[in-house]
Amino acid sequence: MVRLLTISICFIMMMLMNSAESVAQNHGAFTNASDVGNPKLKGSTKFDNSQQIYTLTGSGLNMWANADEFHFASVKLSGDFILTTFCKFEGKGVNPHRKMGLIIRENLNTGSRYADAAVHGDGLTSLQYRTKEDDITSEVKATLTAPDVIQLERKGDTIIMRAAKSGEPFTETGRITMAFNAPVYAGLFISSHDISVIETAVFHNFRIDVPAAENVDGYQTPSASRLELMDIATGIRKVIYTTKGHIEAPNWSKDGKFLIYNSGGLLYKFPLDTKTPVKINTGEVVNNNNDHGLSFDGKMLAMSSSTKLADGRSGSMVYTVPVEGGIPKAITKNVPSYWHGWSPDRKTLVFCAERNGDFDVWGIPSNGGEEFQLTKSKGLDDGPEYTPDGKFIYFNSVRSGMMKIWRMAPDGSNQEQVSFGKYNDWFAHLSPDGKSMVYVSYPADVPSNSHPHNKRVLVQMQSVNSPDAKVLAYIYGGQGTMNVPSWSPDSKTIAFVTFTYGDPNY
Numbered sequence: 001m002v003r004l005l006t007i008s009i010c011f012i013m014m015m016l017m018n019s020a021e022s023v024a025q026n027h028g029a030f031t032n033a034s035d036v037g038n039p040k041l042k043g044s045t046k047f048d049n050s051q052q053i054y055t056l057t058g059s060g061l062n063m064w065a066n067a068d069e070f071h072f073a074s075v076k077l078s079g080d081f082i083l084t085t086f087c088k089f090e091g092k093g094v095n096p097h098r099k100m101g102l103i104i105r106e107n108l109n110t111g112s113r114y115a116d117a118a119v120h121g122d123g124l125t126s127l128q129y130r131t132k133e134d135d136i137t138s139e140v141k142a143t144l145t146a147p148d149v150i151q152l153e154r155k156g157d158t159i160i161m162r163a164a165k166s167g168e169p170f171t172e173t174g175r176i177t178m179a180f181n182a183p184v185y186a187g188l189f190i191s192s193h194d195i196s197v198i199e200t201a202v203f204h205n206f207r208i209d210v211p212a213a214e215n216v217d218g219y220q221t222p223s224a225s226r227l228e229l230m231d232i233a234t235g236i237r238k239v240i241y242t243t244k245g246h247i248e249a250p251n252w253s254k255d256g257k258f259l260i261y262n263s264g265g266l267l268y269k270f271p272l273d274t275k276t277p278v279k280i281n282t283g284e285v286v287n288n289n290n291d292h293g294l295s296f297d298g299k300m301l302a303m304s305s306s307t308k309l310a311d312g313r314s315g316s317m318v319y320t321v322p323v324e325g326g327i328p329k330a331i332t333k334n335v336p337s338y339w340h341g342w343s344p345d346r347k348t349l350v351f352c353a354e355r356n357g358d359f360d361v362w363g364i365p366s367n368g369g370e371e372f373q374l375t376k377s378k379g380l381d382d383g384p385e386y387t388p389d390g391k392f393i394y395f396n397s398v399r400s401g402m403m404k405i406w407r408m409a410p411d412g413s414n415q416e417q418v419s420f421g422k423y424n425d426w427f428a429h430l431s432p433d434g435k436s437m438v439y440v441s442y443p444a445d446v447p448s449n450s451h452p453h454n455k456r457v458l459v460q461m462q463s464v465n466s467p468d469a470k471v472l473a474y475i476y477g478g479q480g481t482m483n484v485p486s487w488s489p490d491s492k493t494i495a496f497v498t499f500t501y502g503d504p505n506y
Contacts, residue, residue: 028054029208029506030073030187035060037110040195043071045188052238054203055090056100058190063099063118063128064137067110070191072103075208078182081502082209082456084151084474085188086166086235089121090200096122097193100201102152104159105185109133115178116189117152117161121199125150127161127174142173149205149474154180166235167470169423169458205237209476210502211454218453218479222246223499227261227270230473230494232436232461237473241275242504248480249290250495252488253323254298259495262288267303281325289316291338293484295346296388299323300366302331302339302349309335318351320366331368340427340484341385341393342366343410350374350384350393361395361412374412380449383427385485386410387434387464394418394428394437403448405439405462420467423458426451427483430464431491437462438472438494440482453479459496476500 026047027033033045035058043058058071083102103116111134118128123146126139140161147163151170157179162170188206192199212218227241227250247263250270259270260280265287268277280301282288287306294301301323307330308314315335319328331349341350346366353362353371361384364371375381377399384395392407397417399406405419405428419425423441430437441458442451459473459482475481475498482496500506 027073028052029075029206031075032185033071033073034108035070036072036108036112037061037067037069039069039071041192041198043190043198045071045073051236052204052206053236054188054206055200056188056190056203057198057200058192059195059198060191060193061195062097062193063116063189063191066130066134066136068112068114068191069110069195070189072105072108072185072187072189074105074185074187075506076183077186077208077502078184080153080155080211080213081186082151082153082211082476083117083186083207084149084209085203085206086149087119087188087201087203088148090202093121093199094197095193096120098191098197098199099193100190100199100203101188102150103185103187103189104152104154104180106133106180108185111135113178113180115152115159115176117150117163117174119147119150119163121193125163125173127159127176129159129176129178131178140174140176142171144171144173151474154184154186155211164471164474169471170474205235205473207476207498208502208506209498209500211476212501216454216501218499223454223501224504226498226500226504227259228496228498230459230496232472232492232494235472240272241270241277244504246480246499248497249292249483250486250497251293251484252486252495253294254296254489256489260292260294260301261497262290262292265305267292267301280321282319282321283327285319285321285328289338290480290483291316291340291351293339293342294323295342296344297346300342300346302342302366303328304337304339304351307335318349318364320349329368331364331366332371334371337362338382340383340395343386344388344390348410350386352382352384361393374408375415377415381406383483385428385430387430388432389434394430396426396428396439398448401448402444403442403451405437418464418467419462419469421469423460424448424451425460429482429485429487429494431487432489433491435464435491437464438482438486440478441469442478451479453477454499457481459494 028047041059060069292303403424
């Protein structure tokens with residue numbers, strides 16, 4: 001009996017040890033976490049799955065000259081990719097030359113060819129690289145110091161580093177030409193620059209994005225997708241669902257319990273507890289696009305779907321259906337019409353429509369009736385959305401030369417520009433408390449009247465009482481990322497979709 005008890009206790013201890021080892025080896029997106037160069041003090045990688053945060057500890061003499069010592073969390077990659085992360089050191093640190101960042105490395109030898117985006121303890125920021133095995137390291141120093149968000153992109157034989165302080169747009173800080181043999185090791189690193197010291201760095205919002213190949217059409221060749229939530233206060237993003245399929249435009253339910261997104265012409269309910277998508281019954285209306293959303297009371301769902309009319313014309317029309325699904329009711333009579341907003345009292349829908357060769361903002365009674373025009377400026381006016389108090393309709397317009405956010409009274413009067421800066425801003429969504437808006441910003445080299453897939457874009461936030469914008473997220477996305485209202489009911493979190501042509505679980 002004693003012998004059996006001893007065996008049982010040993011078995012339980014072994015199971016607990018195996019379980020602890022399994023947890024310890026949870027490296028998130030990385031398949032390997034190890035020291036390079038055999039530093040005296042061993043490093044580690046820990047992944048907090050609940051917050052999706054990586055904590056790296058590491059020692060090592062240096063990452064310079066012709067040999068390196070550091071801790072490295074890595075995954076093997078081929079082709080083009082973009083690495084992005086927020087990063088910070090923990091503690092004051094010992095050596096001002098300690099360094100952390102993103103790295104692309106040909107192998108795990110101490111003298112491997114590599115390129116990295118490095119942030120030093122004293123704030124020095126640089127693109128460091130070794131072009132020949134066991135050769136001396138070179139660098140391109142950035143004028144920006146102590147950034148807390150960095151990016152390293154491999155595009156063919158070009159390596160690009162970008163950096164920013166949180167809330168600001170990226171600045172390109174270095175660019176080199178360097179061909180790597182495939183596959184490469186890519187990921188996060190830390191080196192203490194002192195063989196007797198362990199340093200710690202924390203990384204969040206780490207993403208590996210594989211961009212579309214040249215001339216790939218996002219409609220014809222859709223990407224894989226990640227459904228993400230972002231906590232506005234902390235800036236931490238969490239991936240809550242990944243799929244090799246293409247999903248777009250999450251709405252948030254009134255009770256905060258589920259999201260609605262579109263995929264393959266259908267709409268899906270995504271419960272936040274089970275995280276298992278459920279198709280919404282929309283009858284024969286099965287060509288739904290990414291312009292859909294719930295009424296303020298959460299009871300009705302408006303959607304836009306490609307339809308062929310009796311006279312032979314075809315295009316997007318606006319429909320409504322109860323949130324639980326059913327037979328949709330056609331609201332608009334003309335095409336194309338793209339829904340974007342409910343009035344708070346649920347009596348009116350606002351939408352973007354092409355009439356007489358120009359796209360403008362229009363309104364229509366939510367039960368159907370005669371549509372009425374709200375904007376008449378030449379050029380594209382799009383994305384209308386009511387404020388929660390019903391006092392304004394926000395929309396985006398190209399009338400100033402770039403796509404910018406504007407607002408007007410519900411009758412179309414008093415139209416005024418409210419977003420500024422060097423980006424093309426699309427689809428403002430007002431927080432339920434009425435204090436803030438978020439929108440997607442495209443770089444200026446994208447045509448102002450276009451919001452394509454497969455671009456490096458920004459999610460920005462702005463107070464309704466200020467012209468100043470703050471960058472919330474640096475993402476690979478665009479069309480479908482955040483076309484429709486996407487705030488949680490408590491105004492603390494936003495939902496959006498990011499895209500990749502690689503493994504969405506990175």
